[in-house]
Amino acid sequence: MRTDFVVREVATGLRRNVTMTAAMVLTTAISLLMVGTGLLAVKTIDATEAIYSDRLEIRVALTQDVSTADTDCTQPICAGLRSTLENSPLVAGVTYENQQEAYERFQELFAGQSVAELARPQSLPATLRVKLVDQDGSTEAGAAAVKQAMENQVGVRTVIDQRDVVAKLFDFLGGVRNVTFALALVQAVAALMLISNTVQVSAYTRRTEVGVMRLVGATRWYTQLPFLVEAVITGVVGAVLAGVGLLVGKVAFIDSLLAGIAQNGVIPPVTLADVLTVSAYLVPIGAVIAGITGYVTLRLYVKV
């Protein structure tokens, strides 16, 4: 195979349809950008779940009277609840947070905000903070058991499962991921059709060359490779642009949007390494998809 021949033919082909090539590159870039965004969303969701799975606890908030009277959970009601919890095989540990401690944590959490000034130790409940045993990656069973055992017990005001709060965040992130993937899919179909169409146009504008090549006995590789390489190049360039887009998106948009919550460790930050890894995946994805589309198009529509 003469590489200089292929290089020359590809260069001619790409130059000949500049607008088509540009459209193909941009559409590919946008669809891959969305795929990349989806992948980053998945990665963030996974990392967030990992953070919370060992941080999440169930809080059993105690009633006002028990909270005020008992500062170290030694009185019968609280001690009873505590031992019930500790005796469960699904519970990993129980700590008691009295009103003063709750107040301190509250001050820390809402530092600088007006609620911090309004709160008084007496207005906050003492809580039993229950850590659950991780069973096959799930604390579902433990949470249900604790809820069932604690709800409506004497001295218990409410049972708060933190996972319910976080679930909303996960739902939101999952929604973002699904929407991006759906858009990426639509966009990808458009990109595929554009690639296919461009290959056909490219083959048509070069029908004389291809005709001569066939007649003088050029092998399929010689006749088809320039078209395939053209498609793959646009796929790769599109993927690189998508990578650049992700990077720009991270710096210009995600970083400022998530700055607050990421610093507090509420959700993990989208790191530069994540973006680069995803971008690195996009390049072979773009190349392979464009190549396959080009090959199928040549097989089905172009007599070469």
Next chain:
Amino acid sequence: MIRLERVTKMYRTSTRPALDRVSVEVGKGEFVFLIGPSGSGKSTFLRLLLREDVPTRGKIWVTDLDVAKLPRRKVPRLRQRIGVVFQDFRLLPNKTVGENVAFALEVIGKSPSTIRKVVPEVLELVGLEGKADRMPHELSGGEQQRVAIARAFVNRPLVLLADEPTGNLDPDTSQDIMLLLERINRTGTTVVMATHDHSIVDSMRRRVVELDMGRVVRDEAHAVYGVGR
């Protein structure tokens, strides 16, 4: 060199076969005119030899290759043994004369050093020495056909097929092209030429295979185009 055994070609769009039980044998180094009115099957004949189409029935041999049964990946091997020239030249308009000829070698993977050596040789053979850097549109019709012949012949094919090669040329230029084809024939290349041109066939006195309605109606050595045609 070329053998057709009871070759029939039906096209789906027509009830009459384009070729009807055609049997022809052409030996090595022969010069054969393929004549007949439009639609008589001359082009189909040439297309089948090139494996642009496969016969509905019958066998075709070109050298030692069973053309109809040739697997797709071996078709290039067949076509590298056959040079083809058309009425409309089919040159690449954006390449020079030299590049047009070189292109035929490039795409079958010949080395640049071979190409540099062979292209000037063949251009000299067809009488275009010194015109390698011209563009096709700067040449006359006869010169363009010489470029096409050079391109068809540069890989030294065993067979040269010419489909109405003088159809677009005036009589004098046509005679020059015929002299060139004769010269190529003398190198041992088998030449099959489809034509309508009475005067050329009459003046050359070569073997004539006449087709009519897809049938061979005449196969005669040292023949003329025909009385009363």
